[in-house]
Amino acid sequence: MSDFEGIFGLLSLMFGLIVAELAIKFADAIDSHGERPIGILTPALTFLVLTDVTSFWLWVWAARKVLDINWPTVFGGVLLAFVYFLAASLVFPRTSRGWAHLDDHYWSRKRLVASGMLLANTLIIGSMLTRATPAWNDWWFYFNFGGYLIALAGLALSRSRRLDYVFLVWAIGINLAAGANLLHSSQWGHKVAIDFSS
Numbered sequence: 001m002s003d004f005e006g007i008f009g010l011l012s013l014m015f016g017l018i019v020a021e022l023a024i025k026f027a028d029a030i031d032s033h034g035e036r037p038i039g040i041l042t043p044a045l046t047f048l049v050l051t052d053v054t055s056f057w058l059w060v061w062a063a064r065k066v067l068d069i070n071w072p073t074v075f076g077g078v079l080l081a082f083v084y085f086l087a088a089s090l091v092f093p094r095t096s097r098g099w100a101h102l103d104d105h106y107w108s109r110k111r112l113v114a115s116g117m118l119l120a121n122t123l124i125i126g127s128m129l130t131r132a133t134p135a136w137n138d139w140w141f142y143f144n145f146g147g148y149l150i151a152l153a154g155l156a157l158s159r160s161r162r163l164d165y166v167f168l169v170w171a172i173g174i175n176l177a178a179g180a181n182l183l184h185s186s187q188w189g190h191k192v193a194i195d196f197s198s
Contacts, residue, residue, distance in 0.1 A: 003069035007077060011060060014081040015053055018088045022046055025092035029102060041161075042091065042102040044168045045110055049088050051175035052117050056080070058179070059124065066131070076127070080120050087116030110164070114156035121149060134188035141186035148174045 026046060029038050060067070060077070067073060090109045092102070099105045125145055134141040151171035158164050176182075 004064050004067065007067075007069055007074055008060065008064070010074075011057070011077050011081060014078070014085065015057055018053055018081075018085050019050065021085070021088050022049065022091060029092060036099060037101050037103075039101060039103040039106070041106040041110070041164060041168075044165075044172070045106065045113060046091050048168060048172050048175070049084075049091060049113065049117065051172055051179070052121070053084055053088075054179065055175055056084070056120070056124065063128075076123075080123065083116050083120045087113045087120075090116075111156050114152055118149065118152040118156055121152065125149070132188055134186065138187050141188045144174065144178060144186060144189075 026043070029036070029042070090113050093099050093105045148171060151167045151174065155164060155167040155171065158167060
């Protein structure tokens with residue numbers, strides 16, 4: 001087993017726990033929907049976290065040829081996984097007490113969840129910017145990465161249901177389009193080895 005396979009296995013295990021956490025809590029929410037309606041916002045936030053975690057996992061894999069496996073890299077990956085796990089753990093209530101509707105819980109926790117994802121993505125993109133700077137006319141970089149960070153920031157700050165729908169659809173749409181290779185890859189993405197098709 002190579003050094004990269006070792007760290008990748010560790011991160012895969014941690015992200016597997018994140019997916020399991022969301023799946024179990026979603027199953028609990030479905031099971032108790034008679035007493036506590038689910039709504040749309042919490043499932044949408046769940047799906048956003050899942051697409052975000054998937055993107056991070058793919059970024060790590062795509063950057064396998066340029067990642068230096070050392071203590072800072074491993075600890076940085078563990079910290080990011082920790083932030084993601086905390087965010088995922090807050091999507092659904094930890095207990096069934098006090099929440100008549102999942103939307104009530106959504107409004108009390110979505111700022112923390114979105115801020116956690118914003119922090120993780122800002123750190124990831126920031127670390128990649130140390131490898132290469134995007135050209136001023138690399139529009140796909142600004143659309144893909146800048147647009148996604150704006151959507152997460154908007155979601156963290158918004159107090160409007162309509163705006164939350166816009167930001168959720170916006171962020172999920174970018175993740176799905178990038179994952180399905182519907183968006184053009186930026187020149188900067190090629191430089192830092194995060195082209196998913198490579």
